[in-house]
Every structure is written in C-alpha cells, then in structure tokens.
Amino acid sequence: MNETLQACIAKYPELSACREDIERAFQAMRDCYADGGKLLLAGNGGSAADCEHIVGELMKGFMSKRPIPPQMREKLSQFGEAEGGYMADRLQGALPAISLVSHTAIATAYANDVAADMVFAQQVYGYGKPGDVLIGLSTSGNSRNVIRALQVARALGMRTIGMTGSDGGEMKRYCDVTIRAPYEVTPDIQERHLPIYHALCVMLERHFFGEKAG
Numbered sequence: 001m002n003e004t005l006q007a008c009i010a011k012y013p014e015l016s017a018c019r020e021d022i023e024r025a026f027q028a029m030r031d032c033y034a035d036g037g038k039l040l041l042a043g044n045g046g047s048a049a050d051c052e053h054i055v056g057e058l059m060k061g062f063m064s065k066r067p068i069p070p071q072m073r074e075k076l077s078q079f080g081e082a083e084g085g086y087m088a089d090r091l092q093g094a095l096p097a098i099s100l101v102s103h104t105a106i107a108t109a110y111a112n113d114v115a116a117d118m119v120f121a122q123q124v125y126g127y128g129k130p131g132d133v134l135i136g137l138s139t140s141g142n143s144r145n146v147i148r149a150l151q152v153a154r155a156l157g158m159r160t161i162g163m164t165g166s167d168g169g170e171m172k173r174y175c176d177v178t179i180r181a182p183y184e185v186t187p188d189i190q191e192r193h194l195p196i197y198h199a200l201c202v203m204l205e206r207h208f209f210g211e212k213a214g
Contacts, residue, residue: 002026004206008173008199015192017182022196024177026203028159033208034135038096040127040158042120042149046190047163048101050137050197058095059200066093066209098127100149120149130157138162139189141169141178150174163196165189186203 001009005023009016029039039058041051060066068091078083100123101107110119124134134153136146141164150160151174162168162175165184172178181192 002203004199004202008195012120012175012192012195013146014182015196018179018191018196019087021179022199025161025179026200028161028177029133029204030207031202032131033095035119035131037129037132038086038098038127040098040100040124040132040134040153041137042100042124042134042146044143044145046140046186047137047143047193048099049088050163050190050193051101051135054135054197054201055097055099057198058204060094060172061092061209062205063202064205064209064211066205083102095208100124100127117144117148119144121152124149124152124156124158128153128158131159132156133159133161135161135163136171136175137193138169139165139186141165141167141171143171145162146183147174163193165208178204 001019002023003093004180005019009019041054043051043110064093068088072087077086078084096213100120103123104122107119110122128134134149136150138146141162147170150171153160160175162171162178164171164178166182168178179196181189181196183189183192
C-alpha cells in the first residue's frame with residue numbers, strides 16, 4: 001500500500017473500506033496527467049468548496065517543492081535576468097485542475113437560460129477531452145447536476161470518479177471509480193472526503209514532483 005494512503009488509513013481506520021477505490025482513483029488521475037490530460041471537478045454546497053480545495057492543492061505546491069523545468073526558466077530569461085529570475089523562482093509545477101463550480105457567469109446564465117441541472121454538463125462538454133478525468137462530489141450520490149456532468153463525461157470518453165457516502169446513490173452507475181465514505185450523514189461524509197482527497201493530492205504530487213518538502 002502507498003505510504004501516504006497507509007498513513008491516512010492509520011489516522012482514519014474507517015477509510016480502510018475505501019482503500020481499493022482510493023488506489024484506483026489515484027491510478028486514473030495519475031494516468032490522466034501522465035498523458036497530458038486535466039481534471040475537472042463538480043459538486044454542490046460543501047462539496048463545491050471541496051472542489052475548490054482540491055484545485056488549490058493540485059495547481060501549486062502542496063507538500064513538496066515544485067520547481068519549474070530548466071527550459072521554462074530559460075524561456076523566461078528573455079524578459080531580463082531580474083524579471084525572468086523573479087518569475088522562475090515563484091512559478092510552481094502544476095497538475096491542471098478546473099473547478100466547475102467557480103464560473104459564475106456561465107453557471108448563472110445557463111441555469112437561467114437553459115437548464116439548471118445542465119450547468120456542469122455544459123462545462124464538461126466545453127472543457128472535456130477523451131482521457132481527462134471528472135470528479136463528481138455528492139454526499140447523497142443523487143445530485144442531478146453532478147449526474148448530468150458524469151453522463152456527458154462518459155459520452156466524451158473521459159474517466160469518471162465519484163466521491164459519495166456509503167450508499168453511492170445513482171451516480172455510482174456513471175463512475176469508473178466510486179469512493180464511498182462509510183457514513184450516511186452529510187457532515188460525517190464530508191469530514192472523511194477531506195482526508196481522502198488530501199491523500200490523493202499528496203500521492204499525485206510525490207509521483208510527479210518527488211518528495212522533497214516545501
């Protein structure tokens with residue numbers, strides 16, 4: 001077992017029930033990034049906040065240093081030694097991730113003009129490519145707008161990962177991997193989603209950027 005995941009389960013023993021699915025989710029995300037893909041995320045309420053949180057951990061250094069490649073540093077030098085050096089020293093390696101909950105204009109326009117349950121699906125259709133990954137977060141597993149997004153992602157040839165509660169709800173039908181926190185009450189589920197996605201982010205960071213602490 002990956003040492004990061006092992007530490008997570010040692011701290012939250014109940015998550016041992018999710019171990020295989022967490023490992024499968026990591027593999028899907030790892031393969032996506034290795035092939036030049038990106039991650040899309042959708043959720044409502046507290047799960048929307050989780051989408052933003054995950055993006056924050058993937059798009060910049062989390063637990064490791066992520067220096068940019070020498071060739072990018074060289075390209076920045078065209079702006080002068082001081083300017084290029086300043087930017088090169090402050091840019092960090094990124095794992096591309098987009099939270100679909102944060103685009104207020106398209107979300108409100110689509111909900112008003114077309115259909116509220118298609119807000120995330122439209123963005124998946126616009127951003128998604130075969131090989132990308134969509135993570136849908138829903139404690140019930142029955143959020144209609146998240147399900148629509150998963151359906152469109154499957155039609156596009158994307159990989160789909162669900163983070164839900166113990167039941168999994170309807171959305172598990174449309175997920176390649178469903179991580180089901182073994183609880184039924186929303187706060188309990190969300191409190192276990194956080195260590196799960198923290199572990200996934202650390203595992204991805206260590207795979208692509210190494211383990212040197214930042």
